[in-house]
Amino acid sequence: METCFIKTPLGIAKIDGDELGIQAVSVLNTEEKITDIIPLELEDCVMQLNEYFAGKRKQFDLKLNPQGTDFQKMIWDALLTIPYGKNLSYLDLSKKIGNVKAIRAVANANGKNPLWIIVPCHRVIGSDGSLIGYAGGLNRKQWLLEHESPYKQQSLF
Numbered sequence: 001m002e003t004c005f006i007k008t009p010l011g012i013a014k015i016d017g018d019e020l021g022i023q024a025v026s027v028l029n030t031e032e033k034i035t036d037i038i039p040l041e042l043e044d045c046v047m048q049l050n051e052y053f054a055g056k057r058k059q060f061d062l063k064l065n066p067q068g069t070d071f072q073k074m075i076w077d078a079l080l081t082i083p084y085g086k087n088l089s090y091l092d093l094s095k096k097i098g099n100v101k102a103i104r105a106v107a108n109a110n111g112k113n114p115l116w117i118i119v120p121c122h123r124v125i126g127s128d129g130s131l132i133g134y135a136g137g138l139n140r141k142q143w144l145l146e147h148e149s150p151y152k153q154q155s156l157f
Contacts, residue, residue, distance in 0.1 A: 002039035002076040021065030024114040058084035060118045075109035082123045085148045089127040
């Protein structure tokens, strides 16, 4: 397993993966030394994340290998279908998988997503439009949603 640390606008990101694919991408609340030489297996992921933050990428094209239960993987696959700049509620996601009663399990699987940004769990919001349930912190979720919004907030001053 290879690991690297990169700087993003939201903090240091840790990337784990190998020849089987990217296993995890997480944003840290601690300072880590930025990796000088990116392992070959992680180069595409680093490049695509940098493009995303620069506003030049809306969809990732990476070999993924997240570790989780079959149910979690099903939810993570469903998250991949949420288009850039769009949102979905936890209830809508439950309906999408065909089990409206699984809303808590869906929210739990969403919260365990190991592939920050790449599997866009930040695009899932409350049924009332509120920002709820984001492991990276609600301030980061807000930033990501604004970054992807086609309606950029402009300063009045």
